[in-house]
Amino acid sequence: MSCSATLDIEKIKSTLSSLEDTEKIIAGSDEHLDLILDIQKSLSENSKLTASLVDTVEANFRNYTPTKAQEFIARVFPLFDMAKNIKRAIQEEGIFNEVRSHWEEFAEEVDDLFEIVNDLSRYKSSADDDSEMFF
Amino acid sequence: MIVFYTISSVRKDIEKFQGNKAYGKCCQDLCSLFAGKTIDDIFNQPRALKEHNRMRYIKSRINNSNNGRGASSGYRVYYYVDLEKELVTIVKFYPKVGKYGQINMTPTEEKEVIAEYRAERDNNLLVSHSITRNFSLQEAF
Numbered sequence: 001m002s003c004s005a006t007l008d009i010e011k012i013k014s015t016l017s018s019l020e021d022t023e024k025i026i027a028g029s030d031e032h033l034d035l036i037l038d039i040q041k042s043l044s045e046n047s048k049l050t051a052s053l054v055d056t057v058e059a060n061f062r063n064y065t066p067t068k069a070q071e072f073i074a075r076v077f078p079l080f081d082m083a084k085n086i087k088r089a090i091q092e093e094g095i096f097n098e099v100r101s102h103w104e105e106f107a108e109e110v111d112d113l114f115e116i117v118n119d120l121s122r123y124k125s126s127a128d129d130d131s132e133m134f135f
Numbered sequence: 136m137i138v139f140y141t142i143s144s145v146r147k148d149i150e151k152f153q154g155n156k157a158y159g160k161c162c163q164d165l166c167s168l169f170a171g172k173t174i175d176d177i178f179n180q181p182r183a184l185k186e187h188n189r190m191r192y193i194k195s196r197i198n199n200s201n202n203g204r205g206a207s208s209g210y211r212v213y214y215y216v217d218l219e220k221e222l223v224t225i226v227k228f229y230p231k232v233g234k235y236g237q238i239n240m241t242p243t244e245e246k247e248v249i250a251e252y253r254a255e256r257d258n259n260l261l262v263s264h265s266i267t268r269n270f271s272l273q274e275a276f
Binding site for chain 1: 185186215232
């Protein structure tokens with residue numbers, strides 16, 4: 001695997017780990033204000049990591065082979081479920097309004113990641129060369 | 136000298152966006168993607184979706200300076216770059232958020248814009264723009 005592919009996978013791991021930490025924070029804090037501040041901080045961190053992951057994939061987009069694209073898609077997919085779980089957990093804690101802007105910022109980055117995953121799937125994951133269709 | 140073209144549906148969309156405050160600076164933002172770049176710079180933009188001979192079909196993310204929220208909530212631009220002829224043809228331009236926000240270009244839409252691009256290119260109907268004058272229209276192709 002190339003260096004850029006390794007970097008992409010490492011970035012997925014650190015982003016997933018950060019989302020796991022957010023889930024733990026929501027489940028583990030007893031103090032209302034602390035919980036809000038911790039979640040805000042954690043969501044901001046998740047936003048930065050997700051944006052950085054998108055930037056890395058975009059920078060390497062031309063170098064994705066079908067195999068590499070399929071591997072990336074398989075590895076990153078749990079992140080979307082985790083993002084949904086985080087939103088659900090925040091709502092269950094009744095603090096969504098307090099962290100809304102941080103959540104929205106994170107959700108925008110997750111949407112951006114979903115878009116680039118969709119582009120990898122659409123333009124890079126097929127072994128058939130369909131380039132002529134586009135020109 | 137690089138020539139920038141659009142297909143007619145892009146021009147219609149731009150006109151629509153300009154009538155909305157949330158996208159009022161869309162032409163300025165579009166120009167910022169290309170301003171000061173050489174054809175090699177544009178050809179080597181990172182998200183090249185497809186490549187054939189010396190042409191690339193590229194998608195770029197640009198900021199919407201009206202919302203100041205970064206590229207993830209900005210615009211998406213799809214364009215062809217012909218390295219030999221130094222031509223850039225924009226075939227799709229849309230915002231990600233707001234009234235005219237779009238998640239992604241669907242495969243059906245993409246087929247339509249590619250067909251439109253081919254028809255207008257082959258019939259000399261592409262229209263050129265100045266990126267130093269806020270994307271204003273120039274002469275017909």
